[in-house]
Amino acid sequence: MPVTIEPTRMGEPWLLTPGPLSTSYAVKAAMLTDYGSWDAGFRAMTADMRAQLVAMLGQGSEDYTCVPMQGSGSYCVEAMLGTFLPRDGKALVLANGAYGQRAARQLAQMGRAFTLIDKGDYLPPRGAEVAAQLAADPAITHVVAVHCETSSGILNPLTEIAKATEAAGRRLLIDSMSAFGAVPVLPSEIAFDAVVSSANKCIEGVPGFGFVLARRDVLEATKGNAHSLSLDIHAQWAEMERSGQWRFTPPTHAVAAFLQALREHADEGGVDARGARYAANRNRLVGGMRQQGFETLLADEWLSPIITTFFCPADPAFTFPDFYDRMKARGFILYPGKLTVVDSFRIGTIGRFDTTVIDQVLTAARQCLRDMGVTSAAPPAAALAERAKFLQEVSR
Numbered sequence: 001m002p003v004t005i006e007p008t009r010m011g012e013p014w015l016l017t018p019g020p021l022s023t024s025y026a027v028k029a030a031m032l033t034d035y036g037s038w039d040a041g042f043r044a045m046t047a048d049m050r051a052q053l054v055a056m057l058g059q060g061s062e063d064y065t066c067v068p069m070q071g072s073g074s075y076c077v078e079a080m081l082g083t084f085l086p087r088d089g090k091a092l093v094l095a096n097g098a099y100g101q102r103a104a105r106q107l108a109q110m111g112r113a114f115t116l117i118d119k120g121d122y123l124p125p126r127g128a129e130v131a132a133q134l135a136a137d138p139a140i141t142h143v144v145a146v147h148c149e150t151s152s153g154i155l156n157p158l159t160e161i162a163k164a165t166e167a168a169g170r171r172l173l174i175d176s177m178s179a180f181g182a183v184p185v186l187p188s189e190i191a192f193d194a195v196v197s198s199a200n201k202c203i204e205g206v207p208g209f210g211f212v213l214a215r216r217d218v219l220e221a222t223k224g225n226a227h228s229l230s231l232d233i234h235a236q237w238a239e240m241e242r243s244g245q246w247r248f249t250p251p252t253h254a255v256a257a258f259l260q261a262l263r264e265h266a267d268e269g270g271v272d273a274r275g276a277r278y279a280a281n282r283n284r285l286v287g288g289m290r291q292q293g294f295e296t297l298l299a300d301e302w303l304s305p306i307i308t309t310f311f312c313p314a315d316p317a318f319t320f321p322d323f324y325d326r327m328k329a330r331g332f333i334l335y336p337g338k339l340t341v342v343d344s345f346r347i348g349t350i351g352r353f354d355t356t357v358i359d360q361v362l363t364a365a366r367q368c369l370r371d372m373g374v375t376s377a378a379p380p381a382a383a384l385a386e387r388a389k390f391l392q393e394v395s396r
């Protein structure tokens with residue numbers, strides 16, 4: 001069912017960011033009730049949430065269980081890595097941006113062995129590279145892949161990575177933080193031990209916790225792996241199975257909001273419908289920005305429906321901080337870029353809005369450029385040279 005988008009009731013700007021993101025009023029209103037963490041009512045809410053998240057995996061979900069974990073996405077990634085990678089295991093981390101790099105830093109910090117395929121700011125790690133690295137290094141037990149690398153917005157080729165990993169008899173751990181709920185991660189098509197995401201991304205809840213969806217048989221065997229008392233997915237799971245409770249203080253209000261967000265996700269038509277709305281947002285945004293002269297970092301087939309990187313215009317009248325402030329004054333919060341080689345900015349297309357809001361974004365962008373005295377949104381030659389590198393690499 002198409003969602004009805006209403007203007008933000010508190011007059012707050014739209015968040016064109018990849019989480020926290022704009023949520024419905026009903027999601028916010030769900031936080032007006034206080035819940036006791038031990039109470040049967042809240043335990044039932046937790047059980048309901050876990051069951052709905054497992055079901056969201058789709059075909060093949062019956063082998064999986066859900067373990068929510070307090071904290072932001074990074075806490076949950078760290079908990080997943082520490083729990084699923086045995087202390088004597090070794091990870092192959094596939095990095096093409098900040099979040100792959102962060103996973104590697106987390107492994108380094110917890111003293112686990114790992115090796116890195118580092119593709120720089122945004123080039124995708126390919127199945128053939130993974131296969132070659134796994135063949136060359138028999139000590140590798142696990143591959144760690146980022147689904148949508150939110151720092152550039154690229155949708156990484158998860159299927160070919162999963163195939164290479166499975167063919168080599170290794171295990172796959174997925175960070176689908178910014179994609180889960182809008183881009184399928186089907187166990188019937190992709191072999192993986194665990195996938196992690198968080199409440200304030202594509203399911204459109206508020207920040208406060210994340211969750212790991214893990215193969216039950218694999219999770220059962222992870223007891224004692226974790227490097228941390230708190231960030232232990234096995235211990236959290238064991239307690240939830242035993243008592244229905246979170247081990248330590250749960251984010252009760254965020255869970256209540258998330259249950260409302262899950263209701264809205266189901267009403268909209270689930271993962272496919274959510275993904276379709278976000279893709280429509282992205283298509284309208286990218287088409288409209290290109291009409292104004294802006295260029296995207298990535299070729300169309302690599303653009304995620306989540307967030308898109310645009311090059312900053314070469315025109316000296318353009319600075320991102322100025323553009324940001326002017327867009328904010330018109331009711332839109334943008335996101336700075338994360339590329340290290342050329343200036344860029346990002347616009348997210350996830351959250352409680354549709355193409356009618358995107359049309360307003362495009363009008364605002366045009367007006368801001370005009371007010372700044374920017375006559376052309378075309379990027380500098382260096383940006384186009386960077387994109388040529390991308391096109392060359394992905395066409396190989």
Ligand SMILES: Cc1ncc(COP(=O)(O)O)c(C=O)c1O
Binds near residue numbers: 073075099149151178
């Ligand atoms: C792919 C990915 N991984 C990990 C994280 C880390 O999440 P957090 O910032 O909530 O700690 C993010 C955040 O956006 C992300 O997009």
